[in-house]
Amino acid sequence: MNKQKATLLLADGTMFKGTLIGSPGTNGGEICFNTGMTGYQEIYTDPSYTGQIIVSTTSHIGNYGVIDTEVESHYPTIAGIVVNSFSEIYSRLDASGSLQNYLEKYNITGIADIDTRKLVRHIRSKGAMNAIISSEYEEDLAGLKAQLNLVPDMNGLELSSQVCTKEPFFFGDEASPLKVACLDFGIKLNILRNLADRGVYCKVFPAKSTLKELQDWNPDGYFLSNGPGDPAVMGYAVNTTKEILETGKPVFGICLGHQILAEACGISTYKMHHGHRGLNHPIKNILTGKSEITSQNHGFVVKREDVENSEVVEMTHYHLNDNTVAGIKLKNKPAFSVQYHPESSPGPHDSRYLFDDFISLMNK
Numbered sequence: 001m002n003k004q005k006a007t008l009l010l011a012d013g014t015m016f017k018g019t020l021i022g023s024p025g026t027n028g029g030e031i032c033f034n035t036g037m038t039g040y041q042e043i044y045t046d047p048s049y050t051g052q053i054i055v056s057t058t059s060h061i062g063n064y065g066v067i068d069t070e071v072e073s074h075y076p077t078i079a080g081i082v083v084n085s086f087s088e089i090y091s092r093l094d095a096s097g098s099l100q101n102y103l104e105k106y107n108i109t110g111i112a113d114i115d116t117r118k119l120v121r122h123i124r125s126k127g128a129m130n131a132i133i134s135s136e137y138e139e140d141l142a143g144l145k146a147q148l149n150l151v152p153d154m155n156g157l158e159l160s161s162q163v164c165t166k167e168p169f170f171f172g173d174e175a176s177p178l179k180v181a182c183l184d185f186g187i188k189l190n191i192l193r194n195l196a197d198r199g200v201y202c203k204v205f206p207a208k209s210t211l212k213e214l215q216d217w218n219p220d221g222y223f224l225s226n227g228p229g230d231p232a233v234m235g236y237a238v239n240t241t242k243e244i245l246e247t248g249k250p251v252f253g254i255c256l257g258h259q260i261l262a263e264a265c266g267i268s269t270y271k272m273h274h275g276h277r278g279l280n281h282p283i284k285n286i287l288t289g290k291s292e293i294t295s296q297n298h299g300f301v302v303k304r305e306d307v308e309n310s311e312v313v314e315m316t317h318y319h320l321n322d323n324t325v326a327g328i329k330l331k332n333k334p335a336f337s338v339q340y341h342p343e344s345s346p347g348p349h350d351s352r353y354l355f356d357d358f359i360s361l362m363n364k
């Protein structure tokens with residue numbers, strides 16, 4: 001076990017001392033916490049976390065190693081991890097290796113032996129803020145602060161065009177009955193797996209693709225993906241989505257894709273106090289009256305008042321903890337979206353029916 005020391009400094013001056021895990025170095029991002037009890041590899045490879053330092057509230061991380069296929073993108077783009085108890089020893093016989101080696105391979109710096117309960121309570125009361133993890137600036141507070149000042153503010157940050165695919169690619173079986181054009185803002189692979197499993201051949205396009213590029217493939221529907229950053233500064237995606245809606249073809253959006261669909265309908269988004277990230281977030285489905293336990297990862301949300309006053313969209317789901325909007329549908333078009341993650345990798349499978357709903361809309 002690497003016993004080198006590391007420091008975690010938050011933008012409000014709060015400091016934690018711990019042990020280096022992963023790659024030695026200095027890296028900053030917005031600090032956020034995920035309350036999931038499992039699924040660290042899927043969480044670390046979810047592109048929506050780009051530019052964020054993830055604190056896990058579950059106390060043991062690394063203990064089941066990593067498996068090359070249990071990823072949500074090709075490699076992690078997170079800014080760092082904070083854990084309580086880190087293990088280089090792993091239990092699964094079929095693991096490809098240790099989390100320590102995985103973090104080193106992708107140059108991720110993390111910190112262990114942190115009182116994550118205290119840290120999470122702090123973030124929950126003070127709100128989302130930038131932070132830095134360093135194994136280099138141990139005794140040099142001024143140096144650490146200078147590095148922290150270089151970390152961009154998540155508010156107003158566009159990241160999708162950096163993390164999305166550079167060239168279109170295909171996913172699924174070409175002989176499938178349906179074709180979906182997916183706009184990649186930082187797409188999670190389990191979304192593509194869920195679509196492909198339901199008989200959809202997907203073509204994944206870079207975030208800044210034009211409607212013409214999507215339409216040339218003649219898809220049966222359009223998918224707007226999850227992704228990192230602030231939806232309010234993604235005018236290019238909002239404009240393409242407005243054009244997509246004009247085609248009249250079915251549209252489904254998840255998380256960032258939901259926020260962009262809302263923006264395209266004149267609904268505004270805002271940054272939450274500290275967001276929702278975990279695997280047991282309760283949602284009420286207004287259309288069925290049923291509740292769902294969902295996987296979530298978002299720091300922005302659409303404005304409920306705008307949705308309630310809208311002539312274009314209606315609310316279909318809301319979060320039972322804080323009543324924020326969790327789903328919308330258009331009143332006069334076959335388009336809908338959710339703030340949470342029905343593909344849930346990791347997480348419960350309660351909301352997988354949303355993929356079936358999308359298929360039904362395309363089959364109509």
Ligand SMILES: NC(=O)CC[C@H](N)C(=O)O
Binds near residue numbers: 225
């Ligand atoms: N998972 C996502 O798509 C996240 C969307 C957006 N970046 C947010 O934090 O709210």
